[in-house]
Amino acid sequence: MKIALIGYGKMGHVIEQVAIERGHTISLTIDKDNLQDLNKENLKDTDVAVEFTTPEAAVSNYLQCFDFNIPVVSGTTGWLSEKEKVDEACTKGGRFFYASNFSLGVNLFFQINKYVAKLLWPYDNYTAQVEEVHHTQKLDAPSGTAIKLSEGIIEHNPKLKKWENYVTKDRNILPIISKRIGAVPGMHSVIYTSKEDVLTIKHEAKSREGFALGAVLAAEFLVKQDKGWYGMDDLLNL
Structure with a gap:
């Protein structure tokens, strides 16, 4: 898979490491200094986005990716007051995987x-x-x-x-x-x-690696799914 990392802090770096170890490539990295790069042209070679940012930025990031037909895996918390916007986008074709914790x-x-x-x-x-x-x-x-x-x-x-x-x-x-x-x-x-x-x-948790592995497994799962909202219960078949 080609993965865009939206949020390239400590968690983003660990996800990058785990993704590469599992044979994937990083197509794009986005942080607060290059938000303007989150556009259709830069995402054209991306299979899935993994998003770990802030509650204030998260929903806007999701919707932008959905507009470009990019599925999103997110571990950002604190944004669920805007859940209806994401629900609506998923009914229109968005593919979304959310977990408050990917461990x-x-x-x-x-x-x-x-x-x-x-x-x-x-x-x-x-x-x-x-x-x-x-x-x-x-x-x-x-x-x-x-x-x-x-x-x-x-x-x-x-x-x-x-x-x-x-x-x-x-x-x-x-x-x-x-x-x-x-x-x-x-x-x-x-x-x-x-x-x-x-x-x-x-x-x-002993380290961030457990969260990163779960996020990458979620990305591998999501690219095979149809539109909708998914979570760890789906991935783990619980």
């Missing part, structure tokens, strides 16, 4: 999280909390992964009404605690606490 282990963690929530919700003595730790350069909080974990818990626990990004004593609100420390690639924990014990399920 294979995290996506298995999502499934474990739902199962544990389903088992524990009948027991009033347990309260749940989600914690996430990331590097200080991460722009959004809570992380998209923490939000998806929280939604998985709420889906299987009718006592919980919503999540909020702070500590609360309201048992109908699921708290998400966000921390930004050093160069931590990503750490997520779901903690159930009672007077008698504490049950914790946790995923810790």
